[in-house]
Amino acid sequence: MLINKTGEINHMYRERYRLLLPNTMTKRPSIFKQWFEETGNLSAFAGRYLRDSLRPPYDFGELLRQAFEVGYRSLGLVAITAFIMGLVITIQSRPTLVEFGAESWLPAMVSVSLVREIVPVVTALICAGRVGSGIGAELGSMKVTEQIDAMEVSGTNPFKYLVVSRITAATLMLPILVVIADAVSLWGAYIGVNIKGVVSYDLYVRQVFDTLEYSDVVPSIIKCVFFGFAIGLIGCFKGYTTTKGTEGVGMAANAAVVVSSLVVFIIDLLAAQITDLLNLN
Amino acid sequence: MESDNGNSIYAKFANGEPVLRVSGLKKSFGTHVVLDGFDLVLTKGENIAVLGRSGSGKSVLIRCLVRLTESDEGIINMLGLDVPDLGQDALDKLRAEIGFLFQSSALYDSMTVRENLEFPLRRHSKHLTQAEKDQMVQEALDNVGLSDTADLMPSELSGGMRKRIGIARTMIMNPGIMLYDEPTTGLDPVTGRGIGKLMLEMKKKYNTSSIIISHDMGCVKQTADRIVVLVNGRCRALGTYAELEKSEDPDVHSFFE
Numbered sequence: 001m002l003i004n005k006t007g008e009i010n011h012m013y014r015e016r017y018r019l020l021l022p023n024t025m026t027k028r029p030s031i032f033k034q035w036f037e038e039t040g041n042l043s044a045f046a047g048r049y050l051r052d053s054l055r056p057p058y059d060f061g062e063l064l065r066q067a068f069e070v071g072y073r074s075l076g077l078v079a080i081t082a083f084i085m086g087l088v089i090t091i092q093s094r095p096t097l098v099e100f101g102a103e104s105w106l107p108a109m110v111s112v113s114l115v116r117e118i119v120p121v122v123t124a125l126i127c128a129g130r131v132g133s134g135i136g137a138e139l140g141s142m143k144v145t146e147q148i149d150a151m152e153v154s155g156t157n158p159f160k161y162l163v164v165s166r167i168t169a170a171t172l173m174l175p176i177l178v179v180i181a182d183a184v185s186l187w188g189a190y191i192g193v194n195i196k197g198v199v200s201y202d203l204y205v206r207q208v209f210d211t212l213e214y215s216d217v218v219p220s221i222i223k224c225v226f227f228g229f230a231i232g233l234i235g236c237f238k239g240y241t242t243t244k245g246t247e248g249v250g251m252a253a254n255a256a257v258v259v260s261s262l263v264v265f266i267i268d269l270l271a272a273q274i275t276d277l278l279n280l281n
Numbered sequence: 282m283e284s285d286n287g288n289s290i291y292a293k294f295a296n297g298e299p300v301l302r303v304s305g306l307k308k309s310f311g312t313h314v315v316l317d318g319f320d321l322v323l324t325k326g327e328n329i330a331v332l333g334r335s336g337s338g339k340s341v342l343i344r345c346l347v348r349l350t351e352s353d354e355g356i357i358n359m360l361g362l363d364v365p366d367l368g369q370d371a372l373d374k375l376r377a378e379i380g381f382l383f384q385s386s387a388l389y390d391s392m393t394v395r396e397n398l399e400f401p402l403r404r405h406s407k408h409l410t411q412a413e414k415d416q417m418v419q420e421a422l423d424n425v426g427l428s429d430t431a432d433l434m435p436s437e438l439s440g441g442m443r444k445r446i447g448i449a450r451t452m453i454m455n456p457g458i459m460l461y462d463e464p465t466t467g468l469d470p471v472t473g474r475g476i477g478k479l480m481l482e483m484k485k486k487y488n489t490s491s492i493i494i495s496h497d498m499g500c501v502k503q504t505a506d507r508i509v510v511l512v513n514g515r516c517r518a519l520g521t522y523a524e525l526e527k528s529e530d531p532d533v534h535s536f537f538e
């Protein structure tokens with residue numbers, strides 16, 4: 001009997017068909033509930049950011065400091081990665097194109113895939129790692145050592161001072177980082193093109209700019225605004241809501257990286273769908 | 282001289298008038314009852330010490346007073362305002378009248394000592410010039426005997442020094458009501474007495490009212506006008522040092538041995 005007299009699902013069947021039954025019937029500790037709670041809290045956090053970021057007074061000093069922290073301090077890492085990406089993608093793509101006798105398409109093809117997809121996502125992932133974990137750990141340790149409480153009790157709005165400045169900085173700096181990374185990666189690709197072939201600098205630049213259109217560049221930069229917002233938001237959320245002492249700080253930093261990396265891919269997927277729907281390609 | 286800025290709410294209260302009234306305050310964490318109907322009245326110009334065993338809820342009590350921890354039930358009336366019902370702006374305004382010393386000092390790690398002390402100033406007193414701020418910082422540092430630490434980072438200070446910087450940061454705004462969580466713990470007896478003296482000077486100079494949590498009976502005797510003993514989440518005894526010293530209640534008496 002699947003259902004016994006009291007209306008409950010027979011224990012044996014419940015174990016066997018656990019995966020097929022709805023969650024409430026199997027009495028598993030609900031991951032879904034946790035997930036919904038967390039998502040709800042994150043949305044409330046984002047709502048508070050939107051509200052507080054529009055309300056004066058604005059703290060430009062702190063915003064600049066954070067922009068420096070997010071942007072300038074990530075620049076080296078982002079540039080090196082972008083250069084290598086440009087170089088490697090070019091080297092890897094050449095054999096296929098040569099096979100089809102389309103070697104002269106190399107700059108065009110590589111530049112589109114770099115600018116539209118590879119550079120934004122790789123840059124965002126690097127920032128999720130560097131900036132997300134940094135924010136998560138910093139705010140987390142401020143939380144557990146009562147520094148955030150101290151700000152709160154001195155009548156300063158710590159949310160505004162700490163969170164709004166960081167999220168705004170990440171949102172503004174990521175697109176800028178990506179534009180720079182785009183340029184560096186195209187330079188890497190130029191070197192890649194010239195390893196086995198000879199394409200003059202002028203010809204390369206002309207080919208790249210003939211191929212790239214606004215519809216390649218603009219959506220990819222808009223996408224980065226959302227990447228930056230997500231990285232800042234999740235880092236701040238995880239840090240600001242840390243509990244459980246020092247252990248919690250590590251967990252916050254860790255969760256910030258994992259969740260924001262995942263969210264970067266989800267946003268990327270959505271962005272691809274939306275550009276597709278709007279027929280921008 | 283009254284409290285330093287004339288438009289403060291605290292300045293409008295007369296000496297001896299209650300500035301803080303707590304009644305029936307309750308707070309639990311899950312099933313763990315910490316405060317179970319605590320009552321207290323603090324009048325203007327008075328220092329009250331709170332005694333209680335470790336884990337009895339002293340820190341939770343003063344956190345509830347400024348809404349760092351939300352209380353479950355009960356009345357908290359500070360400067361005529363119902364603290365649990367205040368909106369964010371009103372709460373911030375009230376908090377500007379309160380100095381809060383954290384048990385852990387809670388210095389801002391990423392800022393120098395000077396920036397730590399300037400932090401509350403630049404939020405509330407935008408009309409101050411840099412020279413005035415510098416002077417206030419220097420004076421606060423002189424008060425706690427750490428004049429030449431302004432450019433150090435908190436990580437370069439000893440535990441006792443951090444505590445004293447915490448005290449300087451609490452006092453720099455000249456708040457009307459001071460809440461000290463273990464101000465002398467971790468200090469040597471001489472410095473501890475110095476801090477006690479400073480607390481008394483503040484009281485005399487600015488007519489502040491304070492709640493002082495302390496295990497240091499020397500400090501309690503030196504600074505407190507009255508003492509409350511917190512046992513099982515309630516006020517077990519209330520009186521002057523001399524009165525409580527003679528108490529028959531073993532829970533109360535044990536603090537004075």
Ligand SMILES: Nc1ncnc2c1ncn2[C@@H]1O[C@H](COP(=O)(O)OP(=O)(O)OP(=O)(O)O)[C@@H](O)[C@H]1O
Nearest residue numbers: 310313315333334335336337338339340341342384
């Ligand atoms: N955020 C919290 N979550 C759960 N329990 C808490 C929390 N904060 C405090 N408690 C509990 O409340 C009780 C009182 O804590 P509190 O920090 O007020 O003690 P205390 O009287 O200040 O002790 P001490 O003299 O050691 O500082 C403790 O048993 C503690 O476990």
Ligand SMILES: [Mg+2]
Nearest residue numbers: 339340384462
């Ligand atoms: Mg305590």
